Amino acid sequence: MLKYTIYNFTQLQEVATIETVTNHHSEALETAVQLFKDIYQVTETWPRMQVFGLIMDIRRAAMGIATNLGEGQHQGMGPEFSEFLVISRQELTELKGHLVAAQENPALSAAGIEPLLHKAADLDGMLQVLAASLN
Numbered sequence: 033m034l035k036y037t038i039y040n041f042t043q044l045q046e047v048a049t050i051e052t053v054t055n056h057h058s059e060a061l062e063t064a065v066q067l068f069k070d071i072y073q074v075t076e077t078w079p080r081m082q083v084f085g086l087i088m089d090i091r092r093a094a095m096g097i098a099t100n101l102g103e104g105q106h107q108g109m110g111p112e113f114s115e116f117l118v119i120s121r122q123e124l125t126e127l128k129g130h131l132v133a134a135q136e137n138p139a140l141s142a143a144g145i146e147p148l149l150h151k152a153a154d155l156d157g158m159l160q161v162l163a164a165s166l167n
Contacts, residue, residue, distance in 0.1 A: 056165055057105060060158040064098040064120070067151050071127075074144040082139045090130045096123035097155070114166055121159050128152050 071094045075087045097120045104116025128149065135145050 056158065056162040057101065060155065060162055061098065061101045061105070063151070063155045063158060064094075064101055067148070067155060068094040068098050070151065071148055074148060077144070079139055083134070083137060086130060086134060086137075090127060090134070093123045093127035093130060096120070097127065114163070117159065117163055117166070121156070121163070124152060124156055124159065128156075 068091075071090055075090060078087055080087070100116045100120040100123065104113045104120070107113040107116060131145055131149050131152065134140050135142050135149075
């Protein structure tokens with residue numbers, strides 16, 4: 033015997049909204065994890081003695097983005113998720129600031145930093161869309 037679930041219009045809108053938010057979140061989380069991997073790979077080539085603190089700050093901020101998005105995923109779509117999203121966006125802002133500072137350091141390869149900044153900008157757009165879909 034087949035079972036059917038009958039949804040009213042409001043329920044369908046809620047289901048569509050949850051699916052949209054979930055899709056945006058999954059895409060943002062995948063991008064954040066890839067950004068962290070890319071950052072780790074690029075910073076591996078940087079001279080440790082000259083920029084050790086900067087390397088640690090960049091890696092910590094990149095990890096914080098992905099970690100907070102992952103933790104937020106387990107909070108559902110309520111206000112707790114929004115808090116984790118805000119923290120992720122703050123970490124992303126910090127990361128972009130560190131990357132801009134790294135571009136100014138002559139000991140570092142600016143060529144490796146530019147793609148990271150582009151990926152960070154893409155992620156920022158995704159997080160903005162995700163935040164807007166929660167409202």
